[in-house]
Amino acid sequence: MSVTIRDVAQASGVHVSTVSRTFSAPHLVNAETRTRVLAAAEQLDYRPNRAARSLKTGRTNNIGLIVADLANPFFPPLIKAAQAAARRQDYHLFVADTGEDPVEEENLVLAFSKQVDGIVLCSPRLSNKALEKLSEQVSFVLVNRRIRGLTTVVMDVANGARAAMEHLVELGHRRVALVAGPAGSWTSAEIRKAVSEIPGLDTVVIGPNSPTEEGGIAAAPRVAEAGVTGVLAYNDLVAIGLIEGLEVLGVDVPGDVSVIGFDDSITGRLHRPKLTTVAMPAGDAGRMAVDLLIQSMSAATVLETHLVVRESTAPPRTSGDRGAT
């Protein structure tokens, strides 16, 4: 049926072990023999059987990537970079999404565990305890979730949130809302904590919310009632939904209320008004996570974020002239 190491051995007149070595330990085989074997392999179109290889070696050269929601524009750039990084080192990438469901998340980890060398877990919703237990079965690196003792790559959302709030303060806003993310979200908690520590700002927290456009729309009435002039949303999707919901309620952005998103996703970038947002290095995170996994290093990496000021923020009406000078 398919061409095996044995066929190549026969064709080049050597033993199978020599063929094996020309691929996995070339320095152990004579240069001349090696070229002969490679020629035969080429001619027969031989391709090693990864199942057999991993059965013997215990390594699969596969890695798994689990995200909360593939359709959330935050993830595709991360996945793309992760895939490219994996491929560069001859690894293949399994991808799956949990639909924000912790149970499914655990099932996926378990399902992957016997078939990958490691897992990149993005924005996990499982408890610390559950994650620590799982880490005994399979090695993984966490993205945007920090747990002592586990390898992590996190983005500095706290700093991003501070920058966003400072931007609002500079524009003259004093009373602002934080439209938070889902309950189990580490980043949402980080943002919340960071924001609460900012002095001179009257902050009302609205949430938890679904991290989607619908979440933003649903939060709009509560934002409108809160009497705020500025909003930091959990992500771009929520920000956009919020803007849409506010529009329906007759509230103008950025005229009446300024809105800042999170992620700097393509959807936010192309939205009108152009979204002021906190840029997240999703691609860097994806790449680093798989590199750490493949080198099987343990580390706690922090990636910088930065504020991108565009058009969804402006001075509040009452102090408009101050910001317009």
Added chain:
Amino acid sequence: MSVTIRDVAQASGVHVSTVSRTFSAPHLVNAETRTRVLAAAEQLDYRPNRAARSLKTGRTNNIGLIVADLANPFFPPLIKAAQAAARRQDYHLFVADTGEDPVEEENLVLAFSKQVDGIVLCSPRLSNKALEKLSEQVSFVLVNRRIRGLTTVVMDVANGARAAMEHLVELGHRRVALVAGPAGSWTSAEIRKAVSEIPGLDTVVIGPNSPTEEGGIAAAPRVAEAGVTGVLAYNDLVAIGLIEGLEVLGVDVPGDVSVIGFDDSITGRLHRPKLTTVAMPAGDAGRMAVDLLIQSMSAATVLETHLVVRESTAPPRTSGDRGAT
């Protein structure tokens, strides 16, 4: 190290073959024995080794999904649905993107071929000949590319393009542009052909273009010079880029020029002006493609598209009153 079928056999006092059968052919083993084996497996936390299984059986229970560009918002819903469909049948999904590069596309197919039971190839850029040759090495299903003899799932873009153009005609437009996609794109060719057959419409084709926002921006000057009042763009990203580019040139959408996109992606949905676009059943396509692959059926499936009229289209200035009645 890890718990194998042998451990389970020992723990439950039966032969390994019986354990194997309780998992892969339960009806061949006595009910009582089966529960005993299952209990032991559960207690030992046994999980079958897929490498060993696929080595013996020749099947991997993996499938590969290759797309042109993971960051293009058209694909994530397709990937999400494909992954869900695969998972429902205990398959896992490899994902990779080619960056629109035919060479990388072929490399990926080859790299996957020994490790999957089949490949879903979305919007392939390879030649018919190359694809036919590859199909001898590994079975695949093509999405949005029709080739006789190969299993395909295509969306009826021709009909979508006709509906879009008819919409423009009804609004009073007579001279329109088609901002085409990349050179190797089957859908772009289909759209072009369909549009050329529409009577009573003066169509200028602009392209090929990169299927991205940048592609749209780059095409804007040529659209402005073409003296058209309506545009059908290759996809939402191009449409949005085009709108942005036109805006810079002082051309208003939809006031001066109407623009229609393709895909109905999230990015287009959230854009302002709300994008009139041809909705593509990406999720359906992803699901069907993996289902066809798993059932290893060959078929040529056509999925319907439909026009979604929103706010990026309006009557042309010169006959505005006609459309406004």
Added chain:
DNA sequence: GACCGACCTGCAAACGATTGCGTTAAGGTG
């Protein structure tokens, strides 16, 4: 000229599951 590395290469036992075949026991039929 005996001995010693350094290099290559062959041998064969694994890795963990699947599966055709053979054996045994139980039950049914005439």
Added chain:
DNA sequence: CACCTTAACGCAATCGTTTGCAGGTCGGTC
């Protein structure tokens, strides 16, 4: 009671690689 069928299970070969071990050859050194 002899015979046959069926159900349940054990036996052992096998899938394609990897890798520790054991030669074998060759050139160089004392």
